[in-house]
Amino acid sequence: QVQLVESGGGLVQAGGSLRLSCAASGRTFNSYSMGWFRQAPGKEREFVAAISWLRSTYYTDSVKGRFTISRDNAKNTVYLQMNSLKPEDTGVYYCAQRQGGAARSPEEYQYWGQGTQVTVSS
Numbered sequence: 029q030v031q032l033v034e035s036g037g038g039l040v041q042a043g044g045s046l047r048l049s050c051a052a053s054g055r056t057f058n059s060y061s062m063g064w065f066r067q068a069p070g071k072e073r074e075f076v077a078a079i080s081w082l083r084s085t086y087y088t089d090s091v092k093g094r095f096t097i098s099r100d101n102a103k104n105t106v107y108l109q110m111n112s113l114k115p116e117d118t119g120v121y122y123c124a125q126r127q128g129g130a131a132r133s134p135e136e137y138q139y140w141g142q143g144t145q146v147t148v149s150s
Contacts, residue, residue: 030054030139032123037144040113044148048108050123050141058101061130063137064108066119066146073122077108078130086130090116113148121146 036048050062063078077097078086085097096109106123121144124137131137 030125032125032139032141034121034123034141034144037121037146039147039149042114042148042150044113045109045111046113046146048110048121048123048144048146050106050108052104052106052125057104060125060127062097062099062106063124063126063130063132063134064097064106065122065124065134066117067122067143068119071119073134075132075134076121078132079106080130084130086132088132110146113146115148115150118146118148120144 031053033051034048036046040046059081061080064076065073066076067073075088076091077095079097079099094112099106123141125139126137
């Protein structure tokens with residue numbers, strides 16, 4: 029059984045930084061692609077970033093140049109470094125895992141964490 033556990037969320041002022049972590053267990057981590065998604069109140073879950081098992085990275089336009097996704101296969105962990113945070117980045121951030129290449133659609137991910145809250149104050 030795959031388990032994904034996010035951590036690192038919190039309250040930060042606009043312009044600040046946070047680093048989210050997602051620890052995975054249950055199957056060979058380095059063979060799978062990982063994604064970060066977020067969901068703001070009253071909105072649908074949206075793609076933020078993804079990293080393939082070959083370490084190719086993908087970002088939604090609104091976070092390019094501010095967020096960085098990375099993975100440490102030795103620790104079975106994926107990270108999301110978030111800099112220059114804006115109030116519109118507020119939401120619950122979820123990590124997800126899928127077999128195969130990275131994808132932008134949440135429907136293509138098989139496993140999900142419980143989420144971690146990120147709140148950016150203006």
